Amino acid sequence: MPFPVPPPSHANCTGAMRSVRDALDLLGGKWKLPIIVGLSNGPQRFKQLQREVAGITAKMLSKELKELEINGLITRQVDAATVPVAVTYTLAAYGNTLFPVIEALHAWGREHRIRIMHSGETTAPKASRVVEVVA
Amino acid sequence: MPFPVPPPSHANCTGAMRSVRDALDLLGGKWKLPIIVGLSNGPQRFKQLQREVAGITAKMLSKELKELEINGLITRQVDAATVPVAVTYTLAAYGNTLFPVIEALHAWGREHRIRIMHSGETTAPKASRVVEVVA
DNA sequence: CCGTATCCTCATCGATACTG
């Protein structure tokens, strides 16, 4: 039983895989990780964050922040006292529970890049788009 | 320094995040995981695999298998002796190195689902599309 | 059986302009 598939019968892998898919969906996309990392350096205003996450548009930032907030990973505070209003985003404590996940992805990805680059030097399945080996 | 961001300066998060993005890209998409899980039950012929991974088209299966093979996660063997040819796909030993990653995603996703369902029962940010809470 | 070729739909993301 190599992978987290509860019953010997492989019929309902769906159940076991839903959790993985959930996590993947939450971290997937182009901007979720950069935003989380950006906020891991401390609370940020909207515009600050946009500068930090280089290349993101206001539309995407707004949309992604909404999803992250709904999932409890970040917190949104509005200071209406100022003019114009100031909005601060903070990585919620719950956001730190992602650390092991990100660490696992990071560790594997790093090793994989090394492996792919080495196999490219020797002889291996031709890598047309292995994983975007840049340099 | 909460997350794997090497220098105190947050300027070049890109380097640290590339590995994560690589891993995410490799596991992302709709079919990668189901295929890997399917093959974790043992070697499979193309058609067998297509039946096991319910809903996938031949086109997608072919495409995904190619990517997985290029990245060394699976192996492709052709038995040209038979008519018609028989092709067998096997989860490579290297494929098992993904286990910790999948396990981390699985563990977090499971806890998150529980958390979201609970917060939905009490009072929390309205979840319009929290993470597709089905039931 | 093992795929590939074509065409199509739809979600994601970017660019730009605009409001409170």
Add this chain to the structure above:
DNA sequence: CAGTATCGATGAGGATACGG
């Protein structure tokens, strides 16, 4: 500053048909 609205490009993924 903190977003929203609108349009357009792009790519993932599906349906169907066909070839080796």
